[in-house]
Amino acid sequence: MLRHPLCTHKRVYSLRLLNLVPTSSSDSAEVGSHLHLLEDKEHEGKYWKQPTILVVEDDPLLKEYVTDLLKMHHYSVFTTENMQEALKYLEDPNESIQLLFSDIRIPGYGSGVTLALKARQLRPSLNILLTTGFVEEYLKDKLDDSFPIIEKPYFPNELINKIQSILGKG
Numbered sequence: 249m250l251r252h253p254l255c256t257h258k259r260v261y262s263l264r265l266l267n268l269v270p271t272s273s274s275d276s277a278e279v280g281s282h283l284h285l286l287e288d289k290e291h292e293g294k295y296w297k298q299p300t301i302l303v304v305e306d307d308p309l310l311k312e313y314v315t316d317l318l319k320m321h322h323y324s325v326f327t328t329e330n331m332q333e334a335l336k337y338l339e340d341p342n343e344s345i346q347l348l349f350s351d352i353r354i355p356g357y358g359s360g361v362t363l364a365l366k367a368r369q370l371r372p373s374l375n376i377l378l379t380t381g382f383v384e385e386y387l388k389d390k391l392d393d394s395f396p397i398i399e400k401p402y403f404p405n406e407l408i409n410k411i412q413s414i415l416g417k418g
Contacts, residue, residue, distance in 0.1 A: 299415055300324040300343075304334045304350035304363065314349070317404050323411075330356040331363045338370050345374065346415060352380035352397075364395050375414045 301318055305311040306329045315325045326345070328334045331354055337343050348367050352360035364376045381400035398410050 298322055298324045299346040300326065301347045301349055301411070302334060302337050302345045303327045304331070304348070304354055304360065305329065306351065306355050314407070317407065318411075321408055330354055331358045332356055334363055335366060338367050338374075345371070347375040347377060347411060349377045349379065349411070352378050353382065361395070377410060377414055
């Protein structure tokens with residue numbers, strides 16, 4: 249069971265502490281035998297499409313952790329750290345993205361909220377989930393009507409449950 253929450257502080261997010269990497273050679277063999285499941289797109293002879301999530305996070309350690317967590321749960325992931333790069337993915341009609349997961353505070357012009365609004369204009373049916381460690385109650389009340397928010401720090405299972413709920417799988 250994953251027990252430690254993610255947080256936005258400049259800490260080293262230890263995958264070992266979060267039980268995401270093996271701690272013994274026998275665990276390594278077991279994990280290694282299942283790694284192909286993260287890449288395979290054919291399961292039991294049937295083609296299945298992995299939902300794709302665009303992650304916008306400026307903290308490189310947190311972005312890497314979230315990416316690994318999502319891949320462990322069979323999501324395809326694109327990552328970027330700012331609004332301009334995220335918009336390039338969203339403007340490309342060949343990119344199939346089912347969910348935008350963005351920090352509210354991102355570097356560069358605009359914020360995660362601005363990105364969410366532009367994303368909604370480009371792709372009206374796009375699912376959006378915002379996150380922040382600095383949400384004020386008045387802001388949360390305003391955003392919850394338009395975009396769901398998960399507050400940092402959050403537990404890995406909370407993030408996965410929220411995403412599954414948004415994508416209609418939970």
